[in-house]
Amino acid sequence: MRRLIINLQLFWQGAVLSYRALFTWLRPTTFIASMIFFPLGQIMFFTLLGIYATGAQNASFFLIGNAMQITASSGIFGVTMAVGGERWAGTLMYLFGSPANRLAIFTGRAMVHVLNGFVEVLMGLAWGWLLGWVDFSRTDPLALGLTILIATFSTAAMGLLLGCLGLITLNIMFINNLIYFLLLLFSGANVPVTSLPWWMQYISWALPLTRGIQAARNVVGGAPLTQVIDLLAGELLIGVIYLVAGYSLFRVFEAEAKRRGTLEAF
Amino acid sequence: MFLKYTRAVFAAFKMSYLSLVMDGFFIFATLLMPLIYALIAFGLLRDKGANYGIYVAIGSGLAGLWSTLLFGSGNAITSERWTGTLENIAALPTPLWVIVFGKTLASTMQSLLSMIASYLLGWLVFGYPLGIAQPLEFFVVLSVGIVSFVAFGLMLAPAFLLNPQIQQFQNAMEYPVYILCGFLFPVALLPFWTTPFSYILSPFWTARALQSAAGGTLTLDQLGVDCAMILLLGVIYLGIAALLFRIVLHKARVDATLGLQ
Numbered sequence: 001m002r003r004l005i006i007n008l009q010l011f012w013q014g015a016v017l018s019y020r021a022l023f024t025w026l027r028p029t030t031f032i033a034s035m036i037f038f039p040l041g042q043i044m045f046f047t048l049l050g051i052y053a054t055g056a057q058n059a060s061f062f063l064i065g066n067a068m069q070i071t072a073s074s075g076i077f078g079v080t081m082a083v084g085g086e087r088w089a090g091t092l093m094y095l096f097g098s099p100a101n102r103l104a105i106f107t108g109r110a111m112v113h114v115l116n117g118f119v120e121v122l123m124g125l126a127w128g129w130l131l132g133w134v135d136f137s138r139t140d141p142l143a144l145g146l147t148i149l150i151a152t153f154s155t156a157a158m159g160l161l162l163g164c165l166g167l168i169t170l171n172i173m174f175i176n177n178l179i180y181f182l183l184l185l186f187s188g189a190n191v192p193v194t195s196l197p198w199w200m201q202y203i204s205w206a207l208p209l210t211r212g213i214q215a216a217r218n219v220v221g222g223a224p225l226t227q228v229i230d231l232l233a234g235e236l237l238i239g240v241i242y243l244v245a246g247y248s249l250f251r252v253f254e255a256e257a258k259r260r261g262t263l264e265a266f
Numbered sequence: 267m268f269l270k271y272t273r274a275v276f277a278a279f280k281m282s283y284l285s286l287v288m289d290g291f292f293i294f295a296t297l298l299m300p301l302i303y304a305l306i307a308f309g310l311l312r313d314k315g316a317n318y319g320i321y322v323a324i325g326s327g328l329a330g331l332w333s334t335l336l337f338g339s340g341n342a343i344t345s346e347r348w349t350g351t352l353e354n355i356a357a358l359p360t361p362l363w364v365i366v367f368g369k370t371l372a373s374t375m376q377s378l379l380s381m382i383a384s385y386l387l388g389w390l391v392f393g394y395p396l397g398i399a400q401p402l403e404f405f406v407v408l409s410v411g412i413v414s415f416v417a418f419g420l421m422l423a424p425a426f427l428l429n430p431q432i433q434q435f436q437n438a439m440e441y442p443v444y445i446l447c448g449f450l451f452p453v454a455l456l457p458f459w460t461t462p463f464s465y466i467l468s469p470f471w472t473a474r475a476l477q478s479a480a481g482g483t484l485t486l487d488q489l490g491v492d493c494a495m496i497l498l499l500g501v502i503y504l505g506i507a508a509l510l511f512r513i514v515l516h517k518a519r520v521d522a523t524l525g526l527q
Contacts (some may be wrong), residue, residue, distance in 0.1 A: 041441030174290030
């Protein structure tokens with residue numbers, strides 16, 4: 001029991017401190033630029049492109065897709081830097097030298113970013129509502145909230161996996177940006193998954209967000225939770241797979257870095 | 267004097283270009299990001315007909331051009347501050363703007379790869395007919411546009427250095443310019459009050475003229491107006507840049523606060 005409490009404390013402290021380390025040194029304007037203006041710009045650009053291509057009646061398709069995809073800015077960029085940033089900050093050897101529970105350390109890095117991503121998606125949807133691009137009159141708020149939470153979790157789990165790569169590569173910003181933008185293409189946020197070539201569809205279904213975006217569109221369109229439960233279960237499973245893969249990689253890299261003495265090598 | 271400055275511009279260009287082409291982020295911004303935009307736009311606009319192929323190729327190329335310029339030129343001086351070499355460069359007999367001009371030229375040249383990559387994608391992968399109906403006019407507009415892009419970059423570099431608050435919006439400045447300049451959809455989709463903002467951005471006039479030249483609808487009158495606007499805005503950007511460079515050097519030589527964040 002005592003060990004469990006210690007691990008929970010470690011999880012919570014790691015979650016809060018890694019988030020503060022990433023953002024509190026920034027000025028409020030930076031935070032606002034990252035959290036409000038960048039998502040708004042992206043949502044507006046792709047929704048307007050979609051309206052131009054397919055007509056104003058499809059605005060909600062693009063708005064919901066891109067609002068959901070915004071969670072990747074927290075889930076991919078935030079989480080990756082929360083894990084991979086340890087190396088840049090020179091704190092990796094202390095982290096790996098501590099006897100702390102690795103699972104608590106690892107998963108704690110993602111927790112606040114999941115909440116952050118959740119708020120970002122809500123803000124994106126609110127922008128869409130304000131601009132008249134989406135109608136929530138038939139939406140079950142609880143089902144939508146659960147959908148956003150699960151999609152945010154699965155994206156953050158992918159961020160944990162990418163964060164591990166940040167422990168061994170100097171090009172993590174390249175990888176981050178590439179994955180973030182590939183999600184715009186593969187997740188179905190803009191181009192319906194069914195209209196992609198067959199080989200791209202296989203990739204889409206192996207990524208987080210694809211099922212979450214589809215579920216969110218259904219829920220906003222009036223579908224009850226029972227109708228999207230399969231999609232949500234699939235999204236959750238994808239998240240767990242990425243989390244397990246990321247944690248396994250984290251342990252492998254720790255063992256390798258210790259064996260080779262390359263913890264801080266650049 | 268001119269030869270000396272030319273040598274300095276070339277040295278700054280070479281140094282900056284070689285580091286940019288090896289930088290993972292800039293490879294992404296120049297080549298991969300425009301390709302992803304192009305893939306999305308080709309996927310969405312394919313029902314509109316083959317004529318949109320060249321429209322998408324130009325638009326996504328310009329988007330990559332803007333992103334590379336925003337980060338490459340925007341950080342041209344700031345990166346010197348990060349590496350602690352800003353005071354040394356400011357103290358050189360060669361004017362600071364000459365060095366920044368060379369660096370901005372490098373990022374603009376690298377960003378031209380965006381247009382080539384988007385063009386090749388549309389042609390080779392999607393099989394769109396990407397012929398340019400008015401190649402001479404296209405080349406003229408592109409040349410004038412590059413001059414204006416460089417002027418824009420010269421303005422961004424000292425602006426970001428002097429006011430970190432502006433630089434914090436660097437990421438957030440990508441999409442508004444894509445939208446206001448009509449890179450991938452016409453600005454007619456936007457509310458009327460946004461039009462003046464489009465008009466003060468030279469990439470808007472560049473995109474408009476390039477797309478018209480590619481589609482074969484660029485009249486002599488439009489060519490004249492668009493090129494005049496691109497050059498006029500370029501001159502205005504240069505005037506603002508000159509003013510900002512004076513402030514930068516004042517901070518360096520009088521206040522001694524240049525290296526402070």
